[in-house]
Amino acid sequence: MNSVILDELYKNLGKYVTSERMCEKLGVSRIAVWNRIKNLQKLGYKIEGKRSVGYVLKEEAKDILIPYEIRRRLNTKIFGRKIEYFRLTSSTMDEAQYLLEKDPDAHGTLIVAEEQTSGRGRQKRKWLSPRGKNIYVSLIYSPKHMDVSDSIALMFAAAIAIKEALSDFGIEDAKIKWPNDVMVGDKKIAGVLLETRSEGGVLTHAVIGFGVNVNMEEMPEELKDSATSMYLITKTQIDRATLLSNILFYLENLISLLVSEGREKIFELWKSHNNTLGRTVEIHSNGEVIKGIAKDIDKDGFLLVDVGGDVRKVVTADSVRFADEG
Ligand code: ATP
Numbered sequence: 001m002n003s004v005i006l007d008e009l010y011k012n013l014g015k016y017v018t019s020e021r022m023c024e025k026l027g028v029s030r031i032a033v034w035n036r037i038k039n040l041q042k043l044g045y046k047i048e049g050k051r052s053v054g055y056v057l058k059e060e061a062k063d064i065l066i067p068y069e070i071r072r073r074l075n076t077k078i079f080g081r082k083i084e085y086f087r088l089t090s091s092t093m094d095e096a097q098y099l100l101e102k103d104p105d106a107h108g109t110l111i112v113a114e115e116q117t118s119g120r121g122r123q124k125r126k127w128l129s130p131r132g133k134n135i136y137v138s139l140i141y142s143p144k145h146m147d148v149s150d151s152i153a154l155m156f157a158a159a160i161a162i163k164e165a166l167s168d169f170g171i172e173d174a175k176i177k178w179p180n181d182v183m184v185g186d187k188k189i190a191g192v193l194l195e196t197r198s199e200g201g202v203l204t205h206a207v208i209g210f211g212v213n214v215n216m217e218e219m220p221e222e223l224k225d226s227a228t229s230m231y232l233i234t235k236t237q238i239d240r241a242t243l244l245s246n247i248l249f250y251l252e253n254l255i256s257l258l259v260s261e262g263r264e265k266i267f268e269l270w271k272s273h274n275n276t277l278g279r280t281v282e283i284h285s286n287g288e289v290i291k292g293i294a295k296d297i298d299k300d301g302f303l304l305v306d307v308g309g310d311v312r313k314v315v316t317a318d319s320v321r322f323a324d325e326g
Contacts, residue, residue, distance in 0.1 A: 003068050005036055009047065009057035010072075018054040063215065065114065065135070065240045073245040078108035079139060079252045080245065086113040088131075091120055092138035093195060096207040100140060100197070104205075107142040110248070119211060121191055122180065123318060128223065133216045135244055138209040141255065148198040151206060152301035153263035154255065155180055155194040156270040158208050161250035162190045163273050168246050170234055175275035178294070178303050178320060182212075183275055186322070187228035189213050208251075214238050267297060280324035281305060285317045 004025055008017050022033045037055055041047055043066065046058040061069050067083040074080050089095055092111040099106050113136045119127035129136050141154065159176045166174045166182070166189070177183050182190035190212040197205040213219075213229035215237055230238050258266050271277065276294045283290045283305065292307035303314040 002036060002040065005033070005040065006045075006057075006068055009045075009055065010060075013057055013060070016050065016054040016056045020054075022055065061239075061241075063237060063239050063241070065112065065132075065244070067112070069241040070110075070112070070245055073242050075245060075249045076252045079248040080108070080110040082106070082109040084109060084111045086111070088115045088117065089113045090118040091116050092136055093120065093193060093207060093209045094118075096138040096140055096209070097195070100205055100207070104142075106140045109140045111138045111140075112136070112244075121193060127191060127193075127211050128220060129211065130216070130220075134214045134229070135210070135212040135240055135247075137211075137244065138207050139248070139251070141206045141208055143203055143206070143259070146203040146259070148196065148201050148203045149300055150258065150263050151194060151196050151203060152179065153258050153266040154206050154208055155192050156266050156301065157254035157258060158192040158194075158210055158251055159190075160266070160269050160273055161247050161254055162192070162210060162212060164250045165243055165246040166190075166230065169230060169238055169243065171230060174273075176270060176273050178274065178276040178297070179301075179317070184228055184233060186226075188226060189228050189230065189233075210247075212243070212247075214240050214243060263301070264299075267301060270301075271297070276303070276320070279322050282321045282323040283314055283317045284319045285314055290314060291323060 005022060008025055019030050019033060023030055026033060037047055037049060044064045045061060047055055048058060049055045067085050070080060070083060092113050095111045099109060115131035116129035116136050119129035119136055121127045159182050162182050163174045163176060171184060174182050174184050174189060180192045181188050190210060193209040195207045196203055213227060215231045216229040217231055219227050277296060279294055281294045290305055290307060290312055292305040295304045295306045298304055298313060305312045305314055
């Protein structure tokens with residue numbers, strides 16, 4: 001019902017639409033229309049009502065992250081065409097996993113939350129997810145034919161897509177830290193998380209989650225030294241719906257590139273946007289500390305670290321720290 005009202009108001013942006021017309025379009029009473037309008041105003045829409053004239057939407061929504069606004073901006077074929085929206089949830093990753101249990105045909109569905117109580121990073125570390133400021137989403141991707149060893153390329157593709165979308169908003173110097181973070185300088189601005197399901201070496205479903213710090217005007221104490229937001233860099237309020245639809249557009253294109261040309265293509269792009277290769281890193285992996293120079297990624301996307309001439313392959317890492325001046 002909201003979308004019918006919004007369609008009508010957007011079609012007549014800046015002009016009054018009579019209450020009669022709204023009632024007719026919706027097939028409900030004036031009071032019912034008024035209640036809907038009040039809800040839209042609460043969401044942040046600049047709608048004015050005048051007795052005996054009607055309602056007018058004064059301007060386009062600036063930063064309202066509801067499915068209607070995401071869809072208006074979407075340029076994708078499949079990604080985000082179905083949206084599940086939560087004002088509050090434990091984690092969009094959990095919601096995506098529930099959805100996959102109920103509906104194995106959820107390919108392309110985007111789960112969006114305004115706030116998460118248990119947003120998570122890798123190794124179940126907490127991802128701080130305050131309300132109404134940032135992007136917290138999970139996308140369900142169910143490939144037709146994909147080897148499970150391509151999974152890491154999905155994670156890289158998401159990080160590259162975020163990097164590209166950041167540059168649409170004037171942030172040109174974001175770089176990707178192996179394996180899953182998007183950084184500006186030495187601060188994290190976004191993180192990607194991947195959960196997969198597979199059968200006999202074939203990837204059946206992937207949940208690609210990401211959090212982007214967008215309009216946080218201040219970082220919480222525990223993240224002050226390690227994280228930043230788009231607002232802190234650009235000093236402007238960013239429209240999250242536009243940012244998100246741009247990320248989905250880039251991601252859909254990168255994943256089709258992965259499918260058509262193979263993961264090497266994504267690895268090449270990742271290499272041209274990373275901040276890790278060539279640096280001295282200290283990696284905690286399976287109870288071991290590996291310190292050396294990050295030389296390259298191998299054909300599977302794993303990190304190759306030169307430890308005094310001995311090249312070690314890092315498949316998973318609890319943490320990756322830079323141990324040089326950078
Ligand atoms: P680490 O940052 O500890 O090296 P990581 O890079 O793999 O690990 P993730 O596990 O992906 O990070 O994300 C969780 C970590 O990110 C948390 O431990 C915390 O340090 C940091 N973090 C949590 N919330 C945010 C946020 N909103 N923005 C940036 N960083 C965050």
